Amino acid sequence: MKKNRQQRSSKNPRAKRLNFLLECAFKIFPKSPKLAHFYLNSCTNLAESYEIDLERNFKTCGYCNNLLIPAQNAQVRVVIRKQLPKDCFFKEKVRRKEYKNFVVWTCKV
Numbered sequence: 619m620k621k622n623r624q625q626r627s628s629k630n631p632r633a634k635r636l637n638f639l640l641e642c643a644f645k646i647f648p649k650s651p652k653l654a655h656f657y658l659n660s661c662t663n664l665a666e667s668y669e670i671d672l673e674r675n676f677k678t679c680g681y682c683n684n685l686l687i688p689a690q691n692a693q694v695r696v697v698i699r700k701q702l703p704k705d706c707f708f709k710e711k712v713r714r715k716e717y718k719n720f721v722v723w724t725c726k727v
């Protein structure tokens with residue numbers, strides 16, 4: 619059975635603590651990336667223990683779990699998928715698959 623997970627709200631004191639840790643991580647990052655990494659890890663660990671879902675409006679590295687901020691410690695690029703030639707015989711089969719562009723984040727650390 620899945621446990622009911624709470625949403626972050628401004629009235630919940632636990633959610634206020636998580637918001638504070640996230641804000642601290644973003645503000646302290648230019649001066650001390652290691653401290654920002656610590657704040658982010660403590661925030662995610664607390665969210666798991668409190669069973670609260672974090673709004674993922676920030677990016678983290680999948681390998682080192684650092685906070686990714688474009689042009690400071692991350693490179694962001696758009697990968698464009700090639701389209702099929704107009705005279706392709708398999709157009710009907712390929713139309714089912716959606717060829718979309720996507721964004722790639724790369725950690726510089």
